[in-house]
Amino acid sequence: MPLDEQLSRGFVLLPRLLDAAGTAAVGEAAEAVLARVTKKASEGVADVTVWPDGHRLEQVDGTTVHWEPDARPPAVRSLAPVTHLHPALDALWTDDRITGPIRRIVNSERLGPFTSKLNFKRAGVGSEFRWHQDYPYWYCCAGPDARDVATAMIFLDDVTTDNGALEIVPGSHLAGPAPRDRSEPTGLLVDTARTDVSGAVTVEAPAGSVLMFPGLxxxxSGPNRTARxxxxxxxxxxxxxxxxxxALPYRAERLADLP
Ligand SMILES: O=C(O)CCC(=O)C(=O)O
Known part of the structure; x- marks a missing residue:
């Protein structure tokens, strides 16, 4: 599908943007960072926070280690931010193959970083991400500037429906902030009783593909129950x-501005 057509539905998939060697190099950097950070966390130097929904987070080396809530042995769900921890990750901020299309979504010639994250979604234990927009969380930190943030998601492994592919509601970004589920402790998730998600599409892609989408x-994505x-x-x-x-404090009171 041509880029303009992809942009109008709100997300862009660029299959195999990185070749096998490039993808493997990013994967190796990701694992090296994870090993380094979790070793430090195990030495007891991290600050620990437990979210209202039971998720455990530890701060170390300028990143937040977010543990899978139910994995035994323990497994990391995500690290964020993360690119400052490895030059191979940091180099991707200026990779033209990524910044070219992202400029179209952010609508700015000159780009800067907002944040970065590694999602591990490990075989057998990677847990679900419930229906959400990234926007409410970012709005609590950045205010209205959060509208101008867009994500490039680089897949380091093949993505299939059964290992937790992203499901996206085409065009949903055009409706602005979606009604949030007030019965849930974070206050950040979409209320699917008041938001139509029936037109969602599942984005399957080979490793090295890049999916781009705005915060709205x-x-x-579902859990990863496979061996991959x-x-x-x-x-x-x-x-x-x-x-x-x-650098931006989280101000939960800003959620009151959103539906
Ligand atoms: O990695 C995934 O499956 C979900 C990514 C996502 O929605 C997030 O990190 O907010």
Whole structure:
């Protein structure tokens, strides 16, 4: 599908943007960072937070280690932000193959980083991401500037329906912030009783593909019950010159501005 047509439905999939060697190099960097950070966390130097929904987070080396809630032995769900921890990850911020199409979504010639994340979605234990937009969380930190943030999600493994592919509601970004589920402790998830997700499409893709979408797109992903990891690196871009997410305090009271 041509880029303009993809942009109008709110997301862009660029199959195999990275070749096998390039994808493997990013995967090796991801595993090296994970090993380093979890070793430090195991030495007891991390600050620990437990979310209202029971998820455990540890801060170490300028990243947040988010543990899978129910994995035995323990497994990491995500690290964020993460690109500062390895040059091979950091180099992707200026990769033209990614920044070219992202400029179209962010609508800015000059781009800067907002934040980055590694989602591990490990074989057998990677848990679900419930229906959400990225926007409400970012809005609590960045205010209205959060509208201009878009993500490039680089798949480090083949993505299939059964290992937790993303499901996206085409065009959902055009409706603005979706009604949130008030019965759920984070206050950040989409209320599917008041938001139509029936037109969702599942994005399957080979390793090395890159999926791009704005913060207002409604999406989810299921658990990974297969024997294959489904790792991804997310780079969230914004117009250049704005503060990055880690420098912005989370102000939960801003949620009152949103439906
Ligand atoms: O990795 C996934 O499956 C979900 C990504 C996502 O929606 C997120 O990190 O907010």
């Amino acid at each position: 797109i409604v999406h989810r 990891d489904r790792r991804s690196l997310l780079l969230c871009f914004q117009p250049a010159g704005r503060p990055e997410l880690p």
